[in-house]
Each structure stands twice: as structure tokens, then as C-alpha cells.
Amino acid sequence: MKNVWNEWNQISLVKRILMGLILGIILALVVPNGASWITIFGDLFVGALKAIAPVLVFILVIHAISNHKKGNKTNMKSILLLYAVGTLLAGLVGVLASYLFPVSLTLTSGAEDLTPPSGIMEVLENILFNIVDNPVNALMNANYIGILTWAILFGLALRNAADSTKKMLENFSDAISVLVKWVINFAPIGIMGLVFNAIVTSGLSSLLGYGKLLLVLLGSMFFVALVVNPAIVYFNIRRNPYPLVFTCLKESGLTAFFTRSSAANIPVNMRLCEKLNLDKNTYSISIPLGGNINMGGAAVTISVLTLAAVHTLNIEVDIFTALILIVLSAVSAAGASGVAGGSLLLIPLACSLFGISNDVAMQVVAIGFIIGVLQDSCETALNSSTDVLFTATAEYAKSEK
Structure with missing residues (x-):
């Protein structure tokens, strides 16, 4: 049995995930009612990722900052600039796609119980209150803005701590990294359960009535992932960006697509950064930060669905208003993680x-939830994979200088 397990682990994780994906599809089509217990594997996998992610971020950030030596520069300024540019351009793509392929909606009900933010100030207020959240409460509720804030403060306070204390933090950091590897090794079984559950419970028939809207949404996201982001990477590193782009999509985007959670994908992204030999002092901060503010997929969703409503109501849109929408979509997307319901609840804004x-x-918004099976999956895959992409781009650009 041990030899079988070792042989299984010799296969690349992506290939193992694809095997789980195919098996999940087959089981959903062949025995949709006779194997409902399979869904528990998906729930357990996502639950394990969500459980380990807050502790991972908290410990790694404290360790990285407490061990940071004066004179050692990180790439955070470059990464933050890439996050901002990427999100703005994603909003621009969503607006242009909506102009080129206008979509009209058959408006329905079904979102009466949801409460969107009343304005951009409420979004910013939510972020500020998340920053000053109790650190224990932030860990319990996976409030990553609060976790990052307290981890940075603890890290700064421990910069002058004894070497034995820093060694203890290093040991904790290594232990958490090992736990993450153990959890990720179960990704193929988890993906199998998630795919099985998605096909059995939702299917794809409910999406057919919104085919054109989905094409505009997903087409915009694919354009950002395969054209806009590679162009940004090339501008910075001046070499073929696609090997890095495809690596990030394959090893980060694939799991994010099925977990539909940027928080759950943080451990996956950390592991990918380690595999790419990136600076741990940088990616231990940039990855959880990107999971909160680097939201290109959300910017696409907000701009496309908003303009779908605009076209449905025959409202004229001038260029100036369109530009404001691009900026508003980007700013709102960056605050989406601080609002219950994510990007969809920022559409009324x-x-x-x-x-x-x-x-x-x-x-x-109700229509957004109907098509969320694909929309949210692709949005999360784009958001999460771009966190690694831009972190790696900033480091490679620095090494080129």
C-alpha cells in the first residue's frame, strides 16, 4: 500500500487533479443518485484549506517581517502597482466587451433578501473596520484584512526579539507549510467531490437561457487572462510571458476554479510561489494581500452586469461615464472581499x-447568482492565478535590472 501511495505522489499534482476531475464527471453522469456521499470529499477539502489558510497567513507574515533585515528590499511597491493596473484594465475589458456585444436581460426577482452596500464609502468603511478587528476574531472568521494588519504589527514588534523567538517562529512557519502540503495532496479527491456535486445539483441546463451574457463575461475573463495579463508581464520582463502565465493558470487557476474561494486557494498559491523559487519575504505578504485587493475577475463581473442592465433599460452611456464605471468597478472589486456576497453585491453600487x-x-444580482456556477468559478480562477503571476513578474523584473 505504501508503494502505491508513493507511486501516486510521483505523478504531478495537475495530472492527479485532472484524474479526479474526469472521475467526478463520470460518476456524476453514471450514478448521480447512488453516490451522493462523494460530495463530502469536496466539502472536506475546501474546509481543510479554509481552516489552514488564516493560520498560514498569520504565521508566515509575522515570520517574514520579524526576520526582515534593513537594506533587504521587497517588491511590494511593484506588485501593488501591477495589482492596480491589472484590475483597472480588467474593468476596461469588461466595458469594451459590453459595448461590442451588448446584452439585454429578462429581469426576474429572487434577490430581495440581499442587502448591498449603500455606497463606496460603506465599502471603504467595511475595510477599515476589518483592519481594526480583534485578531482572534479575525482568525476565527477568516478576515484576511485584519489578519494581515495584525500579522504585520506583530512582525514589526518582534523584529528586535531574541533569536530563539525568531527560530520558534521559523519552526512554526515550516510546520504550517508541511501541513499545507499534506492538505494539497488530497486535492484530486477533493476536486472529484466538488465536480460531482456541481454537476448533480446545478447541471448546466439552467445556464442556457443566459448563454450570451455568459459568453461576454467568460470571454472577457479569458481575454484578460490570455492577452491583457501576458502583455503586462511582457512589458515588465521583456520575454515570452506565456510559460509563466500557463503555469499560474494550470497550478493555481485550476484549483481556484473548483474551490471558488480565493481564501481557500491561498495555500495553493503559497506552494506555487515556493515552487517558482520566489522570495518568501515577499510572497508571504503579496499572496494574501492579492486575495483581497487583486480582483480583475470581479471588475469584469461588475462592469459587464452593470452595462447589461444599462442596455436592457436603453440608457445612453457617454465616454466620461464609462471611464468612471471602469474606475468604480476596479475600486469596488478591490473592496469586494469585505462585503458579504462578493462582487455581485457591488453591482447595485x-x-x-x-x-x-x-x-x-x-x-x-439574482441573475448573477443563477450563472454563478461558471461566472464565480472563472472569476476566482482569474483573481487567484493573477496573484502569483504578478508576484513572480515583479521579482523577475527586478532580477532583470
């Missing part, structure tokens, strides 16, 4: 720019 009532906007 963007709709208010065009005078669209909250009742109508919430009907658009």
Missing part, C-alpha cells in the same frame, strides 16, 4: 451611477 433603482439592480 455601480448601477446607481446610471440612476438605476436598487430594485432593478437586485434583479441583476
Whole structure:
């Protein structure tokens, strides 16, 4: 049995995940009602990732900052700039795609119980309150803004600590990294359960009525992932960006697609950064930070669904308003993680720019939830894989200088 396990681990993780994906599809089609217990593997996998991620971020950031020596520069300024540019350009792509391929919606009800933020100030207020959240509460509720803030403060306070204390933090950091590897080794079984559950419970028939909207949304996200992001990478490193782009999509985007959680994908991204030999002092901060503010996929969702409502109501949009929408989509997307419901609940905020009532906007949100099986999966895959992509780009650009 041990030899079989060792042989299994010799196969690359991506190939093992693909095997789990195929097996999940087969089981869902062949025995949809006779193997419902398979879904528990997906729930356990996502639950384990979500459980380990807050502790991982907290310990790694404290360790990285407490051990940072004066004179050793990180790439955080470059990474933050890449995050901002990437999110703005993603919003621009969503707006242009909506102009080129306008979509009209059949508005329905179904989102009455949801409460969107009343304005951009509420989004920013939520972020500020997350920053000053109790550190224990932040860990318990996976509030990554709060976790990052307290980890940075603890790290700064421990910079002058005794070497034995720093060694203890290093040991904890190594131990957490080992636990993450153990959890990720179960990804193939977890993906199998997630795929089985998605096909059995949702299917794809409910999405057919929104085919054009999905094409515009997913087409925009694929364009960002395969054209815009590679262009950004090439501009910075001046060499073929696609090997790095495909590596990030394959090893980060694939798991994010099925877990549909940027938080759950943080351990996966950390492991990929380690595999790419990136600076741990940088990626231990940039990856959890990117999971909160680097939201290109969310910017696409907000801009496309907002303009779908605009086209449905035959509202004229001038260039100046379109530019404001691009900026608003990017800023709102960066605050999406601080709002229950994520990017979809920020659509009413963007709709208010065009005078669209909250009742109508919430009907658009309801449509967003209907197509969320694919929309949210692709959005998360784009967001999460880009965190690693831009972290690696900043480091490679620095080494080229």
C-alpha cells in the first residue's frame, strides 16, 4: 500500500487533479443518485484549506517581517502597482466587451433578501473596520484584512526579539507549510467531490437561457487572462510571458476554479510561489494581500452586469461615464472581499451611477447568482492565478535590472 501511495505522489499534482476531475464527471453522469456521499470529499477539502489558510497567513507574515533585515528590499511597491493596473484594465475589458456585444436581460426577482452596500464609502468603511478587528476574531472568521494588519504589527514588534523567538517562529512557519502540503495532496479527491456535486445539483441546463451574457463575461475573463495579463508581464520582463502565465493558470487557476474561494486557494498559491523559487519575504505578504485587493475577475463581473442592465433599460452611456464605471468597478472589486456576497453585491453600487433603482439592480444580482456556477468559478480562477503571476513578474523584473 505504501508503494502505491508513493507511486501516486510521483505523478504531478495537475495530472492527479485532472484524474479526479474526469472521475467526478463520470460518476456524476453514471450514478448521480447512488453516490451522493462523494460530495463530502469536496466539502472536506475546501474546509481543510479554509481552516489552514488564516493560520498560514498569520504565521508566515509575522515570520517574514520579524526576520526582515534593513537594506533587504521587497517588491511590494511593484506588485501593488501591477495589482492596480491589472484590475483597472480588467474593468476596461469588461466595458469594451459590453459595448461590442451588448446584452439585454429578462429581469426576474429572487434577490430581495440581499442587502448591498449603500455606497463606496460603506465599502471603504467595511475595510477599515476589518483592519481594526480583534485578531482572534479575525482568525476565527477568516478576515484576511485584519489578519494581515495584525500579522504585520506583530512582525514589526518582534523584529528586535531574541533569536530563539525568531527560530520558534521559523519552526512554526515550516510546520504550517508541511501541513499545507499534506492538505494539497488530497486535492484530486477533493476536486472529484466538488465536480460531482456541481454537476448533480446545478447541471448546466439552467445556464442556457443566459448563454450570451455568459459568453461576454467568460470571454472577457479569458481575454484578460490570455492577452491583457501576458502583455503586462511582457512589458515588465521583456520575454515570452506565456510559460509563466500557463503555469499560474494550470497550478493555481485550476484549483481556484473548483474551490471558488480565493481564501481557500491561498495555500495553493503559497506552494506555487515556493515552487517558482520566489522570495518568501515577499510572497508571504503579496499572496494574501492579492486575495483581497487583486480582483480583475470581479471588475469584469461588475462592469459587464452593470452595462447589461444599462442596455436592457436603453440608457445612453457617454465616454466620461464609462471611464468612471471602469474606475468604480476596479475600486469596488478591490473592496469586494469585505462585503458579504462578493462582487455581485457591488453591482447595485455601480448601477446607481446610471440612476438605476436598487430594485432593478437586485434583479441583476439574482441573475448573477443563477450563472454563478461558471461566472464565480472563472472569476476566482482569474483573481487567484493573477496573484502569483504578478508576484513572480515583479521579482523577475527586478532580477532583470
